[in-house]
Amino acid sequence: DSGVTQTPKHLITATGQRVTLRCSPRSGDLSVYWYQQSLDQGLQFLIQYYNGEERAKGNILERFSAQQFPDLHSELNLSSLELGDSALYFCASSNIPAGAYNEQFFGPGTRLTVL
Amino acid sequence: AQSVTQLDSHVSVSEGTPVLLRCNYSSSYSPSLFWYVQHPNKGLQLLLKYTSAATLVKGINGFEAEFKKSETSFHLTKPSAHMSDAAEYFCVVSENTGRRALTFGSGTRLQVQP
Numbered sequence: 001d002s003g004v005t006q007t008p009k010h011l012i013t014a015t016g017q018r019v020t021l022r023c024s025p026r027s028g029d030l031s032v033y034w035y036q037q038s039l040d041q042g043l044q045f046l047i048q049y050y051n052g053e054e055r056a057k058g059n060i061l062e063r064f065s066a067q068q069f070p071d072l073h074s075e076l077n078l079s080s081l082e083l084g085d086s087a088l089y090f091c092a093s094s095n096i097p098a099g100a101y102n103e104q105f106f107g108p109g110t111r112l113t114v115l
Numbered sequence: 116a117q118s119v120t121q122l123d124s125h126v127s128v129s130e131g132t133p134v135l136l137r138c139n140y141s142s143s144y145s146p147s148l149f150w151y152v153q154h155p156n157k158g159l160q161l162l163l164k165y166t167s168a169a170t171l172v173k174g175i176n177g178f179e180a181e182f183k184k185s186e187t188s189f190h191l192t193k194p195s196a197h198m199s200d201a202a203e204y205f206c207v208v209s210e211n212t213g214r215r216a217l218t219f220g221s222g223t224r225l226q227v228q229p
Contacts, residue, residue, distance in 0.1 A: 002158065002160070033216060033217075035217075042219060042221050042222065043205065043219040043222075044219075045216040045217060045218070048216055056216055058216060090158065090159065092159075092217075103149070103161060103164055104161075104217060105161075106151075106158045106159040106160070107158055108157065108158040109158050
């Protein structure tokens with residue numbers, strides 16, 4: 001158990017809909033990262049938040065957005081869903097700037113199925 | 116820019132024989148390198164990490180990796196495979212800069228035959 005929690009575990013929805021995925025980082029971790037894992041794209045970095053502020057963006061679509069709240073939990077919002085958005089979405093956390101490296105701890109993921 | 120190439124998409128070994136999963140990286144900065152493992156229907160777990168200290172890194176469950184700068188490689192090894200090692204393995208690079216996001220390789224699926 002990494003200490004990172006994600007809800008829900010599974011989500012099934014229809015095209016055009018909007019969903020929200022939730023992540024609670026490990027206690028004390030200020031950084032949250034979102035990743036998408038799909039069969040055709042592999043594991044891709046989407047976005048990073050640090051202490052409530054956006055820190056870096058990866059391959060995140062404009063239909064997707066995220067935020068990190070004062071209690072440090074984070075939400076990933078996916079809208080106008082398409083079939084291709086079906087994937088496993090991971091959240092990870094780390095404690096930056098502590099340490100000289102960037103070890104991230106991953107949650108169990110949310111499996112999104114768009115029908 | 117950074118990138119990771121995992122040279123084998125599938126590796127099959129017999130239980131009790133050595134494991135070698137190959138990884139080459141490219142990075143503009145001195146990188147941190149990691150191996151993560153993903154068991155079926157599970158999240159990712161850190162196996163080991165290289166952070167510019169010792170070049171031979173020991174991880175959990177008997178896995179090791181050696182950082183070779185001249186070859187830009189970070190291959191993962193284990194002397195004797197166990198059935199429970201069957202999983203997907205990801206080689207990962209991270210820039211030691213402000214962004215600190217991880218760049219994942221495409222993964223190597225390890226099969227362990229009885």
